[in-house]
Amino acid sequence: MRDFVLRGDSVKIGGRYSAADLVCAFRNSSKGEFSLRLSVIGCGYVGLVTGACFAEAGHEVVCTDIDSERIAKLNAGGVPIYEEHLDRILGSARKAGRISYTADAGEAIRAGDAIFICVGTPPKDSGEADLSAIDHVARQIATEARTSKLVVEKSTVPARTGLELKRALAAYSGKGSPKFRVASNPEFLREGTAVGDFFHPDRIVVGVEDSSSAAELQEIYRPILEKSFHCPVHNGACPPAHRVEFLVTTINSAELIKHASNSFLALKISYANVIADLCEKIGANVEEVTHAMGLDDRIGGQFLKAGLGYGGFCFPKDVQAFIHLSASVGVDFDMLKATERVNRQRIDRFFEKIRQALWVVKGKHVAVLGLAFKANTDDIRFAPALEVVKRLLAEGAVVHASDPEAMTRAKTLFPQVHYHEDPYTALRGADAALVCTEWDSFRKLDWDRAGELMARKLVIDGRNIYAPQTMREKGFEYYSFGRS
Ligand code: UDX
Numbered sequence: 001m002r003d004f005v006l007r008g009d010s011v012k013i014g015g016r017y018s019a020a021d022l023v024c025a026f027r028n029s030s031k032g033e034f035s036l037r038l039s040v041i042g043c044g045y046v047g048l049v050t051g052a053c054f055a056e057a058g059h060e061v062v063c064t065d066i067d068s069e070r071i072a073k074l075n076a077g078g079v080p081i082y083e084e085h086l087d088r089i090l091g092s093a094r095k096a097g098r099i100s101y102t103a104d105a106g107e108a109i110r111a112g113d114a115i116f117i118c119v120g121t122p123p124k125d126s127g128e129a130d131l132s133a134i135d136h137v138a139r140q141i142a143t144e145a146r147t148s149k150l151v152v153e154k155s156t157v158p159a160r161t162g163l164e165l166k167r168a169l170a171a172y173s174g175k176g177s178p179k180f181r182v183a184s185n186p187e188f189l190r191e192g193t194a195v196g197d198f199f200h201p202d203r204i205v206v207g208v209e210d211s212s213s214a215a216e217l218q219e220i221y222r223p224i225l226e227k228s229f230h231c232p233v234h235n236g237a238c239p240p241a242h243r244v245e246f247l248v249t250t251i252n253s254a255e256l257i258k259h260a261s262n263s264f265l266a267l268k269i270s271y272a273n274v275i276a277d278l279c280e281k282i283g284a285n286v287e288e289v290t291h292a293m294g295l296d297d298r299i300g301g302q303f304l305k306a307g308l309g310y311g312g313f314c315f316p317k318d319v320q321a322f323i324h325l326s327a328s329v330g331v332d333f334d335m336l337k338a339t340e341r342v343n344r345q346r347i348d349r350f351f352e353k354i355r356q357a358l359w360v361v362k363g364k365h366v367a368v369l370g371l372a373f374k375a376n377t378d379d380i381r382f383a384p385a386l387e388v389v390k391r392l393l394a395e396g397a398v399v400h401a402s403d404p405e406a407m408t409r410a411k412t413l414f415p416q417v418h419y420h421e422d423p424y425t426a427l428r429g430a431d432a433a434l435v436c437t438e439w440d441s442f443r444k445l446d447w448d449r450a451g452e453l454m455a456r457k458l459v460i461d462g463r464n465i466y467a468p469q470t471m472r473e474k475g476f477e478y479y480s481f482g483r484s
Pocket residue numbers: 187188189190191192262265269302303304305306307308309310311312313314315373374
């Protein structure tokens with residue numbers, strides 16, 4: 001039996017709480033440690049990282065996914081995605097018996113006191129988020145649960161989804177069914193650094209309807225708030241960090257916080273990209289401009305890197321969904337439409353540079369360096385590199401590609417591309433090298449060696465990872481964004 005104790009004032013929605021504001025005692029009585037049973041539905045990037053990190057933090061986690069092959073792979077000790085540190089913490093959590101996987105959603109649902117919904121919410125053609133997976137999970141929870149549960153949406157969803165989720169849980173529940181409380185707990189994990197982001201967040205946002213949900217979520221995050229975990233990223237030697245803010249809001253606000261944050265970051269990137277275009281016309285350097293801008297604390301230096309623009313499964317779909325949501329309530333979010341337009345035009349701008357440099361693209365051997373939407377991930381969803389490859393193929397180029405992690409995924413989309421583990425073999429005989437992802441291994445390429453291998457010493461850098469002067473000194477014709 002678990003106790004639940006609140007000390008001090010009752011929880012107010014819309015406030016800020018330190019870990020000391022609440023004392024919650026969900027105690028694992030045998031060990032005297034804090035441990036909760038959590039279910040995670042959906043074993044994609046968000047679900048697996050969330051499940052693994054909660055288990056690493058000491059909770060007991062049961063994960064499920066509609067894809068039984070994925071579950072079989074996880075049960076066999078495999079990791080279906082590439083994310084730094086994930087394989088290690090999944091391995092240790094498994095060894096400690098704190099994480100398990102089942103293809104039986106009912107079993108997973110019954111196992112947890114709190115259920116984290118981490119299923120996909122892909123965009124429909126209209127840009128609206130497709131919430132059918134959330135609806136499906138709501139039905140499963142309502143029919144399979146035998147005890148009351150805290151149902152937490154972690155998938156990125158438009159505002160007011162929580163209210164719909166609550167309605168769906170009630171609608172699918174039979175007479176005498178257990179009670180469900182709903183909460184929103186948006187994730188702010190970046191692919192590639194997701195494990196570190198989980199353990200060292202800037203803020204933890206929980207959107208709730210009642211104080212007990214806030215307290216339960218605070219308990220779940222207690223190891224993070226109190227920094228009582230053993231950090232798998234820094235091996236116990238974490239850099240000094242500011243205090244984590246635990247923000248309790250309404251469900252609508254929590255949902256909006258996620259979309260508003262991602263859309264703002266996307267807007268910042270597009271802003272930097274327009275500045276880059278301006279720099280090219282005027283004869284200025286985008287890096288000098290954005291560096292100086294970023295030194296103003298009110299602006300901040302992050303997400304001002306110009307180049308091929310944003311991709312991935314979050315920004316493009318979140319911006320679209322936010323535009324759609326705004327329009328549905330009569331608010332025209334024009335500046336987000338411009339954000340999208342600028343981002344789409346990055347590929348056009350890249351091709352202007354390619355055509356200007358290569359003149360005729362047809363029949364040219366082009367080495368594409370990078371396929372993932374950003375470095376340190378194997379994720380190619382909405383990757384700008386894919387659009388580049390698609391257009392190169394359409395124009396008749398012979399494409400040789402290299403990426404440290406994303407080639408397996410790309411092969412199924414573009415079987416006609418020649419793939420190379422070693423970037424130097426992709427560059428052998430190339431008429432041009434196109435940099436599409438800012439992998440560290442590409443930053444460190446030996447361009448003297450590459451220059452010897454290439455048919456023409458031409459580099460078109462979509463991520464501004466090289467110094468123009470150095471490349472020119474090495475005898476390269478070099479093009480990048482916003483650095484005339
Ligand atoms: C993002 C959010 O950062 C994260 O908080 C959220 O939970 C999920 O979405 P992610 O999609 O993993 O994370 O990638 P992020 O590192 O934010 O980069 C997004 C895209 O923007 C990448 O394609 C990246 O190359 C591009 N980008 C980023 C730029 O073009 N310029 C920049 O200055 C920064």
